[in-house]
Structures are given as structure tokens and as C-alpha cells.
Amino acid sequence: xxxxxxxxxxxxxxxxxxxxxxxxxxxxxxxxxxxxxxxxxxxxxxxxxxxxxxxxxxxxxxxxxxxxxxxxxxxxxxxxxxxxxxxxxxxxxxxxxxxxxxxxxxxxxxxxxxxxxxxxxxxxxxxxxxxxxxxxxxxxxxxxxxxxxxxxxxxxxxxxxxxxxxxxxxxxxxxxxxxxxxxxxxxxxxxxxxxxxxxxxxxxxxxxxxxxxxxxxxxxxxxxxxxxxxxxxxxxxxxxxxxxxxxxxxxxxxxxxxxxxxxxxxxxxxxxxxxxxxxxxxxxxxxxxxxxxxxxxxxxxxxxxxxxxxxxxxxxxxxxxxxxxxxxxxxxxxxxxxxxxxxxxxxxxxxxxxxxxxxxxxxxxxxxxxxxxxxxxxxxxxxxxxxxxxxxxxxxxxxxxxxxxxxxxxxxxxxxxxxxxxxxxxxxxxxxxxxxxxxxxxxxxxxxxxxxxxxxxxxxxxxxxxxxxxxxxxxxxxxxxxxxxxxxxxxxxxxxxxxxxxxxxxxxxxxxxxxxxxxxxxxxxxxxxxxxxxxxxxxxxxxxxxxxxxxxxxxxxxxxxxxxxxxxxxxxxxxxxxxxxxxxxxxxxxxxxxxxxxxxxxxxxxxxxxxxxxxxxxxxxxxxxxxxxxxxxxxxxxxxxxxxxxxxxxxxxxxxxxxxxxxxxxxxxxxxxxxxxxxxxxxxxxxxxxxxxxxxxxxxxxxxxxxxxxxxxxxxxxxxxxxxxxxxxxxxxxxxxxxxxxxxxxxxxxxxxxxxxxxxxxxxxxxxxxxxxxxxxxxxxxxxxxxxxxxxxxxxxxxxxxxxxxxxxxxxxxxxxxxxxxxxx
Numbered sequence: 001x002x003x004x005x006x007x008x009x010x011x012x013x014x015x016x017x018x019x020x021x022x023x024x025x026x027x028x029x030x031x032x033x034x035x036x037x038x039x040x041x042x043x044x045x046x047x048x049x050x051x052x053x054x055x056x057x058x059x060x061x062x063x064x065x066x067x068x069x070x071x072x073x074x075x076x077x078x079x080x081x082x083x084x085x086x087x088x089x090x091x092x093x094x095x096x097x098x099x100x101x102x103x104x105x106x107x108x109x110x111x112x113x114x115x116x117x118x119x120x121x122x123x124x125x126x127x128x129x130x131x132x133x134x135x136x137x138x139x140x141x142x143x144x145x146x147x148x149x150x151x152x153x154x155x156x157x158x159x160x161x162x163x164x165x166x167x168x169x170x171x172x173x174x175x176x177x178x179x180x181x182x183x184x185x186x187x188x189x190x191x192x193x194x195x196x197x198x199x200x201x202x203x204x205x206x207x208x209x210x211x212x213x214x215x216x217x218x219x220x221x222x223x224x225x226x227x228x229x230x231x232x233x234x235x236x237x238x239x240x241x242x243x244x245x246x247x248x249x250x251x252x253x254x255x256x257x258x259x260x261x262x263x264x265x266x267x268x269x270x271x272x273x274x275x276x277x278x279x280x281x282x283x284x285x286x287x288x289x290x291x292x293x294x295x296x297x298x299x300x301x302x303x304x305x306x307x308x309x310x311x312x313x314x315x316x317x318x319x320x321x322x323x324x325x326x327x328x329x330x331x332x333x334x335x336x337x338x339x340x341x342x343x344x345x346x347x348x349x350x351x352x353x354x355x356x357x358x359x360x361x362x363x364x365x366x367x368x369x370x371x372x373x374x375x376x377x378x379x380x381x382x383x384x385x386x387x388x389x390x391x392x393x394x395x396x397x398x399x400x401x402x403x404x405x406x407x408x409x410x411x412x413x414x415x416x417x418x419x420x421x422x423x424x425x426x427x428x429x430x431x432x433x434x435x436x437x438x439x440x441x442x443x444x445x446x447x448x449x450x451x452x453x454x455x456x457x458x459x460x461x462x463x464x465x466x467x468x469x470x471x472x473x474x475x476x477x478x479x480x481x482x483x484x485x486x487x488x489x490x491x492x493x494x495x496x497x498x499x500x501x502x503x504x505x506x507x508x509x510x511x512x513x514x515x516x517x518x519x520x521x522x523x524x525x526x527x528x529x530x531x532x533x534x535x536x537x538x539x540x541x542x543x544x545x546x547x548x549x550x551x552x553x554x555x556x557x558x559x560x561x562x563x564x565x566x567x568x569x570x571x572x573x574x575x576x577x578x579x580x581x582x583x584x585x586x587x588x589x590x591x592x593x594x595x596x597x598x599x600x601x602x603x604x605x606x607x608x609x610x611x612x613x614x615x616x617x618x619x620x621x622x623x624x625x626x627x628x629x630x631x632x633x634x635x636x637x638x639x640x641x642x643x644x645x646x647x648x649x650x651x652x653x654x655x656x657x658x659x660x661x662x663x664x665x666x667x668x669x670x671x672x673x674x675x676x677x678x679x680x681x682x683x684x685x686x687x688x689x690x691x692x693x694x695x696x697x698x699x700x701x702x703x704x705x706x707x708x709x710x711x712x713x714x715x716x717x718x719x720x721x722x723x724x725x726x727x728x729x730x731x732x733x734x735x736x737x738x739x740x741x742x743x744x745x746x747x748x749x750x751x752x753x754x755x756x757x758x759x760x761x762x763x764x765x766x767x768x769x770x771x772x773x774x775x776x777x778x779x780x781x782x783x784x785x786x787x788x789x790x791x792x793x794x795x796x797x798x799x800x801x802x803x804x805x806x807x808x809x810x811x812x813x814x815x816x817x818x819x820x821x822x823x824x825x
Contacts, residue, residue, distance in 0.1 A: 046310035083121025205259035319453035467654035581610030633803035636682030646791030768824035
């Protein structure tokens with residue numbers, strides 16, 4: 001008698017299996033999938049125990065098999081009847097990866113949101129985040145209007161998806177749009193009160209200019225704003241974001257600059273995509289999310305549920321990464337040296353370089369075999385996977401790409417990641433040097449470092465280069481923000497290269513070859529470092545983020561009393577002056593709805609904590625810049641007390657010099673570097689235009705009642721002469737100085753510009769001195785040599801040594817103008 005095996009199977013399958021580990025054993029999978037790895041098993045067990053939470057975060061190292069975990073969690077949910085199930089990725093490129101992985105695993109998936117099997121809860125839908133979150137989402141837009149129900153959703157590479165989600169809740173209009181000019185005209189007077197010269201830059205569509213509309217002006221004129229925008233709500237630029245943010249328009253931030261404007265809320269009303277917020281289970285998968293608070297601010301997740309992410313036990317599994325910061329070990333190694341090394345290595349292996357901008361990509365163009373942007377990244381990445389390419393440059397792509405095995409054996413992160421968008425740039429300036437900004441930067445860097453190692457068998461040398469990035473990584477606080485596995489690999493790389501301190505790059509290359517050649521001793525040391533990595537900390541959600549998210553949601557219901565109470569509580573959560581000011585401005589925004597006069601007082605106190613915020617209606621009183629009470633050398637020593645050793649000082653100065661680059665994208669950083677240079681040299685130093693809304697970009701007090709009035713035009717790289725606007729600005733700053741300081745004080749007008757002659761219709765102040773490209777090169781060269789000289793035997797702590805070196809390098813007050821400026825013509 002023949003057995004009916006199908007009948008036996010049917011009886012055993014009457015109750016579908018929900019344990020994801022057991023589901024794995026039942027799948028008709030590719031033989032390459034033998035069993036879940038220990039790391040996958042740990043996370044699957046953790047999820048299964050917590051599966052009934054609305055929000056669960058799964059944190060796994062890059063390359064440890066997150067996709068399989070996500071698919072098994074969704075299949076478990078389908079078997080339990082918690083469908084339909086959706087797997088969300090950042091972009092189309094990753095859709096194909098997930099579909100391929102699912103087919104090999106034996107899990108049924110579809111890319112069609114109308115597929116009957118998906119709607120019935122029998123197969124998993126794989127889509128990109130935009131398909132779900134946009135103003136015309138097929139899943140439904142507007143509270144209570146879900147068209148397609150979701151039972152369980154996985155957000156893979158959650159950190160990468162967040163940027164796309166935020167973009168959907170943002171109106172971005174170019175100056176050519178019919179609503180742009182009326183809106184700029186509406187707020188012209190308010191912007192002029194903030195800064196007349198910056199408003200002129202905005203009108204001239206200067207790509208470096210960013211101006212934030214004061215919150216009181218925006219809220220008081222919101223009816224007029226609606227009248228301007230509403231007729232265009234079906235335009236290509238407005239039809240996508242308008243349905244998502246029209247109801248929170250009064251709570252939005254607004255910025256003009258570079259020939260465009262942006263309108264966006266501080267916190268996302270993600271419940272306007274009800275299919276997402278009404279899902280029974282939301283699973284966030286991420287390799288790097290240093291601040292889980294972004295799940296609260298962007299996805300409205302319950303803070304208590306994301307505070308305990310599920311991770312593998314121990315450090316987890318990760319490939320062999322040798323992470324090195326060459327300029328930390330030897331500050332005399334230049335980026336040019338490292339580019340030359342990359343080109344040499346690329347003769348035999350694939351080298352990937354991640355740069356923060358298209359402008360920076362130009363630096364690598366002479367050695368790059370391909371440069372990839374959003375337009376050609378799929379084609380270029382496939383070429384890397386197919387074989388040897390050489391040097392590949394990725395423009396501002398720190399996440400969402402997989403470069404396994406030979407596709408990338410050396411990865412270079414060149415410089416600090418840069419932010420995009422007007423509001424983000426304004427916030428970046430406001431939060432400069434705060435822990436919150438540091439967390440965001442470290443998260444982006446770690447995302448980038450994960451591109452080259454996609455499995456436990458993979459290996460990759462990672463170089464962190466550029467003085468500003470090197471200085472950031474050198475910061476002990478920054479290192480604590482990396483994941484335990486990355487932190488362990490950073491420490492190992494530092495321990496190895498510590499033996500090569502101040503050695504030439506050739507010695508470092510020999511060390512890199514240990515990883516590239518998979519030297520047995522190195523591999524053992526690398527695995528040992530991971531195994532003994534520290535236990536990860538619980539999830540971190542900043543208390544202020546929770547309170548401010550709640551305040552925003554209260555304000556949406558016009559509960560401004562409640563919003564004020566929550567924001568006031570948030571102010572008390574930090575002692576960081578800049579961050580406290582930033583939070584206090586948000587308090588003032590809510591107070592303005594009920595008490596405009598009190599809001600102005602609050603804004604005044606906020607600006608006193610953080611000068612980068614919008615200034616109150618009646619401005620703030622200018623504080624005169626006094627010369628340091630000690631000698632120039634003594635003041636310089638007092639400033640340099642922050643450095644513990646020679647390399648600390650040299651790294652800091654190298655980062656300062658890196659910021660003194662010509663180019664329109666860099667002007668604010670350039671101005672801040674000029675301010676810091678003044679302090680380094682022992683002068684009084686101030687940024688009146690930034691801090692008070694009037695005056696020059698920089699003002700230095702050099703002693704004996706003498707001052708330098710400095711206008712920085714580092715962005716005027718294509719100018720054939722000094723423009724009339726720039727000439728007038730310097731003259732205006734000298735007039736401003738005359739009004740603020742009595743006649744016992746004297747000032748030298750200085751302009752940083754590549755040209756020395758004004759255009760024909762312009763008149764340069766007769767006493768103007770110019771820091772030209774040649775002179776700036778000389779200045780940075782002397783600064784670099786000065787830092788090395790005073791670094792010897794901790795000479796920077798000795799006023800006599802510092803005075804001698806200031807004099808020797810022409811950096812003393814009496815010789816500075818003669819050494820580093822030319823007379824304007």
C-alpha cells in the first residue's frame with residue numbers, strides 16, 4: 001500500500017508555524033541557507049518574545065543577515081494572521097536584493113501592491129519607502145483614510161529610509177515657481193530685520209545664503225501664505241507634500257536661500273499615512289542608529305518601546321575591518337598622499353571613496369574610474385560586483401549600497417558628511433559643536449564604514465581621511481557613540497598604528513596589507529577584538545526629543561498650553577547652552593500663539609544662549625569686542641590650554657586649515673574658521689554679522705585699540721573682479737565700526753578674495769587690504785608650521801615660546817597685515 005504523504009503533511013500543517021526559527025526549517029530554500037546564524041537566531045528569538053509590541057527595533061551589524069531576519073519576522077506574522085505584510089527598503093536597488101534573497105530563501109514575495117495574494121495575507125509585499133510615504137500614497141493619505149491595510153511592516157535600513165520620509169513632508173519651491181516671489185516679498189521686511197546684507201545675498205540667489213523666516217512672522221501671516229500657496233496645490237512641486245503638511249502649515253519652519261525656499265515641520269505628522277501608524281506591528285531594522293529618538297520624531301514610535309532594541313548577544317558577527325585614521329597617527333600625512341596611495345592600490349583591488357558633495361568629488365576626478373550619483377549608482381555598483389574597476393567615488397552615499405567581497409577591499413571616507421537642504425543647513429549651524437550634532441555625524445560615518453563588509457567572511461581596509469574628520473574621530477566622546485563592534489575595530493586599528501606614530505605612509509601601507517592579504521595573525525586579532533567587544537548600551541532616546549514630539553502633537557490640536565508646558569520641561573533637560581537656546585526657541589514658538597510679547601522675551605533669552613537663532617523683533621544689543629587683557633602670546637596660551645599634547649594641537653589646526661577652502665559651499669565654515677584663527681593667534685575674535693545681524697563677517701581686536709574688519713568672500717571663486725556688492729559690504733562694515741567704536745579706535749578693512757581689483761562700477765574702500773589666494777596659502781602654511789613649532793615640548797603652554805614663534809612666523813599683530821595681505825587696487 002502506497003502512503004499518501006500529502007495527506008500526512010496536510011494534517012501536520014493544519015496549524016501554521018509562527019516561530020521564525022522553525023519556519024526556516026520548513027522552507028524550500030537554496031542550499032546556501034543551512035540554518036540561521038547565531039546572530040540571526042538571537043534576534044529572531046528576541047523578536048518572537050516581543051512580537052506583540054507595536055514598535056520593535058532590531059539592531060544587527062552590517063552584513064549579518066538582516067534581510068533574512070526581516071523576511072522571517074514577516075512570514076511568522078502572516079502565519080499568525082497578522083497580515084498583510086510589507087517589507088520596506090530605502091530605494092529600488094534594494095528591492096531587487098530583497099526579492100532575490102526571498103526567492104533563494106523560499107519565501108513568497110511580490111512587488112505589486114494590488115496583488116491579491118498580498119492583500120489576502122498570503123505573500124509579502126516588497127516596496128521602497130516612497131511608495132508608502134508620499135502625498136498621493138496608494139495606501140491612503142489623511143487620518144482615517146487608509147486604502148490598503150497593513151498588519152505588519154518591516155522598515156529595513158531604517159536610518160536610510162528616514163531621509164526619504166522627511167523629504168515627503170517638505171515643500172521645496174525654486175525661485176522660478178510662481179509662489180516664490182510673492183512669499184519672499186511677504187517676508188522681506190522680517191528678513192531685513194534679521195540681516196540686510198544676508199537678504200541681499202538671498203535676493204541674488206547666492207548658493208551659500210540661508211535665511212530662516214522668524215516664527216512670529218510666519219504664524220502671523222499664515223492666512224496670506226495659504227492664499228499664495230493654495231492656487232498651486234496641484235502643481236508638480238506642491239501636489240506631493242501639500243496633502244501631508246497642509247494641516248500643520250502654521251507649525252512649520254521656513255527658509256530661503258540659493259534660489260529656493262523650503263517649508264517643513266520640525267516633527268513629522270506621519271499619521272497622515274494611516275496605513276503605517278495603524279499597523280499592528282512596526283519592525284525597524286538598522287545597523288547604526290546612535291539616537292533612537294529619530295524613530296520618535298519621524299515615525300511617532302512609542303519611546304518606551306524603542307528604548308530596548310533587540311540585538312545579538314555579545315558583539316555580534318561582523319567581517320574583518322581594519323579601520324585607520326592615518327592623519328591621527330601622523331598629521332604630516334596629506335590627503336594628496338592618501339589619494340596617491342588609493343590610486344596605487346586600485347591597480348589590483350577595488351577602492352571605494354565616499355565624498356560629502358559633488359564639489360569634493362572633483363578632487364578625486366584625476367584618479368577616479370567612475371563617479372556615482374543617484375543617477376548612475378545601480379549601473380556603477382553592478383560593475384563593481386562584476387569585477388575589477390579601480391577607484392569608484394560615491395557622492396554623499398553613506399547608506400543603502402552593498403559592496404561585498406572583491407567589490408570593495410578598501411573604503412575611504414573623505415571628510416565629514418555634509419547636510420543637504422536649507423532647513424537642515426540652518427539647523428546644522430545652530431547645533432554646531434553640540435552632542436546632538438556629533439551623534440548625527442557619527443551615525444552617518446558609521447553607515448559609510450559599513451558599505452565594504454557585507455558578511456562575516458568579508459574583509460576591508462577603511463581609511464578615515466581629512467583633517468576635520470580626523471579631529472572628530474580623535475574626540476574620545478565621539479568614539480563612544482559608535483556601535484560596540486565598530487568601537488572595537490577602531491581601537492584595534494589605533495593600537496596597531498600607535499606603534500607607527502609619526503612614521504611615513506609606506507609603513508602604514510605595510511600594515512594595511514595584513515588585512516588585504518588576510519594575514520592569519522591579523523585575522524585572529526580582529527576576531528578576538530569583536531568577540532571581546534563591550535556590551536551595547538540600551539537604546540537612547542533623548543528626553544527633550546520625547547517632550548518636544550509631545551509638544552508638537554499637542555500644538556496640532558491647538559492645545560498650546562500643554563505644548564508650552566512640555567517644551568518648558570524640555571528646556572530643563574540639558575545644560576548645553578547652544579542646545580538649550582535651540583529648545584527655548586521652540587518654547588517661544590508655542591508661546592507666541594497665546595502671548596506674543598512673552599514669546600519675544602523668551603526668544604531674547606534663547607539668542608543669548610545661542611547666537612545662531614533668529615533674533616527677536618527688536619534685535620539684541622551689540623556687545624563690543626575687547627582686546628584680551630594679557631599680551632597676544634598669553635591670550636594664545638590661554639586658548640591652547642584645551643590641547644593635551646602636540647598632536648591634539650596639530651590636528652585642530654589642520655582641521656582649521658581644511659575649513660579655509662575656497663568655494664561657494666564652504667563660506668559659513670570659512671567664516672567660523674577665521675573667527676577661530678583669531679582666537680588661536682591670541683586676538684579678540686567675533687562674528688558680528690552672525691551674532692547680531694549687523695557688521696562684518698569677522699572682527700578681530702589685535703590690541704592697542706586696533707581692529708581688523710574682515711569680510712570673507714571665499715565663495716566668489718568665479719568672479720573676474722570684486723563686485724560692487726562686496727565693495728559696498730566692506731564699506732558698510734567700516735561705517736558700522738565707526739558707529740560702534742569711538743574715535744580712539746582704529747580699524748583696517750580686510751577682504752578675503754581671489755581678486756584685488758573692483759569691477760568698473762564699484763569703489764573699494766581706500767584702505768582695503770586683500771587676503772588673496774596666494775596670501776591665504778602663505779598664511780595656512782605658516783599656521784601649520786607654527787602649530788608644529790609650538791607643539792614641541794608642549795611649548796604652546798609657555799608664553800615666551802609662543803611669543804617667539806608668533807614673531808618668527810609673521811603671525812604677531814604688528815606684522816600680520818604686511819605678511820598676509822595685499823593692498824586693494
